Amino acid sequence: MNMIVCVKQVVDPETPAAAFKIDPEAKRAVASKDRPLVISPFDEQAVEAALRVKDAQGGKVTILSLGGESAKDVVKHSMAMGADAGVLLTDPAFDDSDSFATAAVLAEAIKKIGEYDIVFCGRQEADWDAGQVGSGIAELLGIPSVTPIKKIEIKDGKAVVERVVEDGYEVIEVSLPVLVTVSNELGEPRYATLKGIMAAAKKQLINWSSQDIGAVPAKSKMLKLFIPVHEARCEFIEGETPEEAGVNLAVRLREAKLL
C-alpha cells in the first residue's frame, strides 16, 4: 500500500478565547508566544489512520505539507510517529492560496510523488475550518473520495471504510486509489517514540517550490476577518454551600419560567 497523508501546521486550536488574537490587516490569527504552532488535530488522526493500515498490511507512508519553513516540524512530527518520508512545499507564491489553490498544488505534488493507493486528509483544518481541500484533491486527481471516516480497512483490493454521518455511520466499499478524510471518531493518535524521533531526525525532507509543481491563483477572496463580540451577561447564583447554590439555581430557573 502506498499512502500519502496531507498535514498542515496551524495556530494551536486549544488557545483559550481570551488569548486568541488576529491581525485584521493580514487577515489571520497571530500565534501567541507561549503556544507553539501545532499539527492540525484531524491531520494527526489522518497520520494515525495511515499507520494503522501500514501496521495491518505493510506499505509506505509519505507526509505532504504546504506551508512556511516551520511546517517541517509537523512533517517531522508525523515521521516520528512512524511515517516513512516527507515532502514540504514552500514558496512565497503559495502564500495567498485559498482552498482551491491549496488543493490544486497538493494534487500536483501527489502526482509528482507518483504511486499512491490511499490519500489521507483531515476532515477540516483547525484554522480556516474550510473542510474542502480533501474532496478537491480527489476531484483533481480523478479518484473517488469518502468524507469523513472513522475506520479504513483493505479487503480484496478495495477499501472498506466507515463514514461518519449525523445519526451513526455507513459502511462503504470503494475502489482504489481513494482519498479519505479522517474524523476524531477514529481514536487517539499514537505518540512518537524516542526511537521514532531519532529516526525521523536522520531522514531528509524533500523540498519542492512552485518551480517544481507550479502555482495556482486563488478563486475566492476574504473580504474581512473579525472577532465577534458578545456581551457578558451572566447572572451568578450563589449560596452558603454548593448544595444551597444548587437549590437556588433551581428556584431561579423556575422563577424565570425555564423549568
Added chain:
Amino acid sequence: MAENKGVLIVGELSDGKLASITAELLGIGRKLADDLDEGLSAVFIGNGITDVAGEAITLGADKVYVIDDPLFKDYVTDSYVGALEKLSNDQAPEILLLGQTSMGRDLAPRLAFRLGTAVTLDCVDLVLDPDTKLLQKSKPVYGGNAMAVYVSEEGRPQMATIRPKAMEPLEQDVSRKGEVIPFDPALDESAVRARVVEKVKEEVVGIKLEDADVVICGGRGIGSAEAFEQLKELAKILNGAVGATRPPCDSGWVPAHLQVGLTGKLVSPTLYIGIALSGSSQHQAGMSGSKNIVAINKDPEANIFGIAHYGVVGDYKKLLPAFLEKCKELLSG
C-alpha cells in the same frame, strides 16, 4: 457561455419528509433570488421521492427539479455529484446552495471543484452586495473564535453550504404556484466507484438531541461514564436530552453521536445546561444559539460564563444532586 441566472438549492429529505435545513435553504434562497430579481429553484435527488416537491413550492420555490431513480437510493458522492453537475450545467444558476449536513459537506466541495468554482462551507450569513451583486458569505473560522467574510469574483455558480438553524424558513403559503420538473441526468452507472454496504444507526433513547427543548451537556470534568447517569436523570426530569463535549465522547463515557459542537451536533434549545465543561470555541459553535444558557463550573474564569445567562461556580458533584432534588420538588408541586 450563457449568463448564469437565479438561485438553486439542493433539498434533502429526513425520514421521507422535507428536512428542516431545506426549509431554511428555501428561506434564504428566496431572499437572494428576490434581491437578484430572478427565480428560485430547488432540486431533490433520491428514489421514491414523495410530496416534498409541492411542499418546497409552498416554502418559496418557483421550480422544483426531481431526480428520482434507483441509482440514487443511497447517497454516494459519485452519483450525486454527477447528477448535480448535469443539472447545474443545464440550468446555469448564479448561486447554488446546500445544507451543511452529512450530505452537503461531502457533496458541495466535490461539486465545486467539478464545476471549477469556489465554495464556502458552513456559512451563517449570506448577503448580496447591492453594488457588485456578489454573494458575501460569512463563516466562523478558527473553531468559532473569529468570523470571515468571503466572495468569489470568478467562477460560477457562487456556492455555499449553510449551517442548520442559521436561517429562517418562510411561512408556508399553500396558494403559491410553481412547477415540478422531472430531470434525468442520464448518468453512466459505471462512473460510480463506491457503494453503501450497510447503514448503522446509533440508538437514540428518549428525545433526539437536535430536537430537544432542554439539553444537558457534560464535559471532561464529569469524570466517568457512571457520573453521566446523573445527567441522564436530570434530562429525564426536565424532558430533555443529554449531550457532551468531545472529551467524554473520545473517552467512551458517552456515544460519539452525543458530541455537540463544530464537528458534532448543533443544538439551539430553550434551555441549555453545561456542566463541568470549559466552553471552548469549538463546543460553543454547536450551542451558542441556545436561548437560555446555564453553566456550572468550578473555575470562575471558564469561557462558558462569557456566554451564559445563569452561572454557578462550584463543584458539580456537590451542586448537582441538590439541584436535581429541587427540580423534582418544583416540578411535582
